[in-house]
Amino acid sequence: MTLDRDAAAFIARARGRLEKADLHPRLRQVGRVEEVGDGVAHVSGLPKTRLDELLRFDDGTLGLAIRIGETELGCILLSEGAGIRAGGAVEGTGDIARVPVGPGLLGRVVSPIGAPLDGGAPIEAERNDPVERPAPGIVERELVTEPLLTGITVIDAMIPLGRGQRQLIIGDRKTGKTTLAIDTIINQRDSDVICIYAAIGQKASTVARVVDAVRRHGAMERCVFVVGSADASPGAQWLTPYAACSIAEYFRDRGQHALLILDDLTKHAITYRQLSLLLRNPPGREAYPGDVFYLHARLLERAAKLSDANGGGSLTALPIAETQAGNLTAFIPTNLISITDGQVYLEPKLFYEGQKPAVNVGMSVSRVGGKTQAKAIKSLADSLKLDYAQFLELEVFTRFGSMVDERTEKKIAHGRRLRSILAQPEYAPLPLSLQVTLLLAVAEGCLDDLPLSVMPDFRKRLAERLPQELPRAAQAIDETGALSEEVRGQLLTLIRDCLSGLAPEADD
Template identity: 70%
Template sequence: MHDDLTRWLDEARRRVAAMDAEPAFEHVGVVERVGDGVATVRGLPWTRLNELLEFEDGSQGLALRIDGDAVGCVLLGGGAGISAGGAVRGTGEIIRVPVGEGLLGRVVDSTGQPLDDGPPIAAERLDPTDRPAPGIVDRDLVTQPLMTGLAVIDAMIPLGRGQRELVIGDRKTGKTAVAVDTIINQRDSGVVCVYAAVGQKASTVNQVVDAVRRYGAIERCIFVVGESEAPPGAQWIAPYAACTMAEYFRDRGQDALLVIDDLTKHAIVYRQLSLLLRKPPGREAYPGDIFYIHARLLERAAKLAASLGGGSLTALPLAETLAGNLTAYIPTNLISITDGQIYLEPKLFYEGQKPAVNVGMSVSRVGGQTQAPAIKALSESLRLEYTQFLELEVFTRFGAMVDERTRGTIEHGRRIRAILIQPEFRPYPLAHQVALLLAVHEGLLDAIPLDRVDRLKADLGAWLAEACPRAVARIQETQSLADGDRADLLAALGDFLNRPAAGA
C-alpha cells in the first residue's frame, strides 16, 4: 500500500516536471449590453482604444469608447451569437487585414474575407488597418500625373500621383462614374486600384465590379466592400482596410489609387456608432473627432521619397452634398483636408453635360505641376476661354445682340464644351486628348456643326491610329508634343474634317 502510494507520487512528480507550462493571463470580461451593432462590456480594465475583442461565438469587435470600467465596442459581425452575460476576451491586438498580390482581382469584405466565388485569399501577411501616415521627411514632391482619361479633368483639374482629390456632388451626379472611369483608365498605366465601398447598395457595387471587369484591368484591382446591409462596424472599417491593402503596393515602390465611395456615408455610420456608444455629439450630431478620423485616413495618401522606394498612394474620396450645399459640416471638413475638389453639379448633369464637372468651382492644388507637357501647352488658355464663354452665354440667353467677335467667342466655347462631354467607360488615351485639344486650340472646329464634333470624338481614336500611328506612339511615350507630331496631327485632323462622308 505504502509502495503504491510512493510509486504514484513519483509518477505524479515526473509528469509535473515534464509539463511544459508557462503562467499566462487571459483578459476576460462580460458582455453587459448588446444590440444595434454595438456592445458594452465590463471587466476588461486593460483594454486600449481600437483593441480587438473576441466574443464567445468567435465574432469580433473593436473598442471604440472607454468610459471607466465600461468598454463601448463596435461589432464587426452581425452580433446574433452574442448575448448579455457572455464572456468576451481582450486580445491585446488591433485589427489586421490580409495584404499582398493575392488580393488582386478579388472582391473582399472589410476584414479581407472573399465575397466572390474565388478560393481563400493567399495573403502575404496581415497588416493593421490603422497605420500612421508617412512623416514629412518620408515624402517627396508629387511629380507624376495620374491620368483619369476624362478630358475635362486631365485638361483643367489635373491630378498627380500621391495627391488627395475629393469628388463631391449631389446624389446621382456621376461621382461613382468619375471614379470608375479613372480606374478603367489605369488599365495601361500599371497603377493598382483599390475601391472601397462604404454603405453602398450591393447592386451598385456589382455594377462597379462589372464595369471594371468589362473595360478595365480587373487583375490589378481590389474591391473592399462594406455594403449597406453589412454591420455598421464592418462599413466603418472598410476604408481603413482598403487603405492598408493599397499601402502594401505603395510601400513596395508601386503606384496605387484608393477610391472611397463615399466618405459621407462613412461619417454617417461613425455618427450612428458614436451616438449608440454615447460619445458626446458635436455639430450636426457628429462626434467631435470626425475631422480627425478623416484627416488621419487621407493623410496616408503620399508620394514616398526615393529612399523608401518612391511609391505613391493617390486618394480619390467621394462625398455627397445635399442640394449642392458645399458648406455643410462634412463637405467643408473634407474640402479642407484634401488637395482640391472636383465638383459635380446637378444642373449640368440634367443638361446633358456629363461628366458634370463645374470647372469654376473645381480645383487641383497639386496636380498642375505634374500635367503632361503635351496637354499643358494646349490647355493653358482653355480654362479662361471656357469660363468667359459661360458668362457670355448667360448674357445671350436674354436675346442680347452680340457683335461678330463675341459670337466667335461663343461658338468657340460651344466647341470646348462639346469636346468635354464624354460617355461613361470610355476614357481617352493621352494622344486622343491631345488631338482633341489641338483641334479646339487651333480653332479647327469653330466652323463645324456641333453634331459633327460628336462624331469626331467617337471616331478620332481609330482614325489617328490609322493616319499617324507614329505620332500617337511618340506622344504616348514622351507625353509631349514635338513640332513634327503636331504637324502630323493637324494634317490628320484636317483630313478627318474634310472627309466627304463626314460632311454628309
C-alpha cells in the first residue's frame, strides 16, 4: 500500500519535472584557441561573437573580444589564463563584462570584476552593471552648478571644480598628482560625495599607501577602491577605469554625488597600446592604435551633472595623466586635455623648490567650475589671481639682480605671502572658512610685513582659534559660502589677534 503511494508520488514528481524541462535543441557555439600568450588570445570558430562580448575558456578564464576579424577574433584575458592552451575550447557567453555595484562596495578594495582584494567577505552587490554604458545625453544633463571642494586652497581659490566636471590632473612623475587626489578624497569625509578611486597599473605598494592614507584620515566608509595593479593581467588593468566608472554611475543615477579618480590614464593608454599591438591592430601615432582617443572620450563622457528630472545626481571625474619632461603636447596628454573641462598642471620645478602642491597656476584652468565657486572665496580670489600672475613675472625679472623700486618690492613681498598661503602639506585639506580667512589676510595686506619664517606659526594659530572663537562665523561660511560684512570684520579682528606677538610691526 505504502509502496504504491510512494511510486505514485515519484511518478507525479518525475512528470512535473519533465513538463518543466526544456527539451528544445540548444545551439552552442564552441570556438578554438589558435594562439595564446602575453594576456591575449586569438580565437577562431566563433562567427557570431560581437564586439566586447565576454568569452569563457575551458579553464574558466574570462576574456573580452575587442577585435573581430573575418575568420579570427582577438580577445584580451581578464586573468592570468595559465590553463589556456592552443587548440582548447572557448565559448561566447552572449553577455558583456559586468561589475557588482551598490552600497555594499563602500569601504572596500575590489578588482575590476568585483572580487574583494582586502581579504574581506565577498561583495554584497545590489546588481551587476555592464562596465561599458552609454553616456547620458544632452537632455538628461544639467549645467554644472554646485561646487566640489578639494580643501586645497590653490585649487578651490584659483581653479575651482564643480560637480559633474571632468578635470585633468597632469604632471611629470612624482610631482604630487596622487597626493592631490587623496587630499580631495579626504576632504569629502564630511560631505555627501562618494569617492571611487581606480588604480590602473600601479605598484601594489603605491595603492596600499593610498588606501592607508584614506583609512587613517577617516574617509574610508565613503570610498571604493578599484584596483588593477601592475601585477594584474593587462586585460584587468584595461578594464579598471570602466568598472570604476560603472560603480560611480550607480551612485550618480540614484541622485547622489560621486567623485571618480582615474590614476592614471597614461598607463591605461600604454596597456591598451600593448594589447592592441599584440592583437595586430595597425599602429598609428606613437604606436597607439587609431581608436585611442575614443578609448578615453567614451569613458570621460560618462561624467555628468544630471537634471532634476533624472535625479539631480552628479559624477565628477578627476583623470590623472603623466607627462615626460613636462611635455604637454605628447599624444595622450593633448587628447586628454581636449576631452576634459580643464587641467591642473603640476610642475616639477615648483615641486623641487618646495612649493607643494606644485600647481602652476598660469598653465592650469577650470572651464566650468568658476560658476560654482562660493561667493566668499570668489571675491577674494579674483583680485589675488591677478596679483599672483604679476608677482610671478616680476619675480623672474628681479632674479637678474636689477634694482627695483619700492612699489615693485611691495608687490613681490605681497606675492611671496600669497605663495606661502597657497602651499599646503599633504593629507591636510582645509575647510572653506579657513581658506577664506587666510586669503582675506593676504588680500588685506595684513601679512605683508610678516617674516615668511613665522608664516607656519600664524597659520597654526589661525587654524586653532577660528573654530574655537568664531564657530558661528566659520559655520556660516562653510554652509552658505557667503561672507557678510559683519563676519568679515570679525575675521579681520581675529587675524590681527593672531598676528600680535608674531612680528613687531605685524599688527598695523
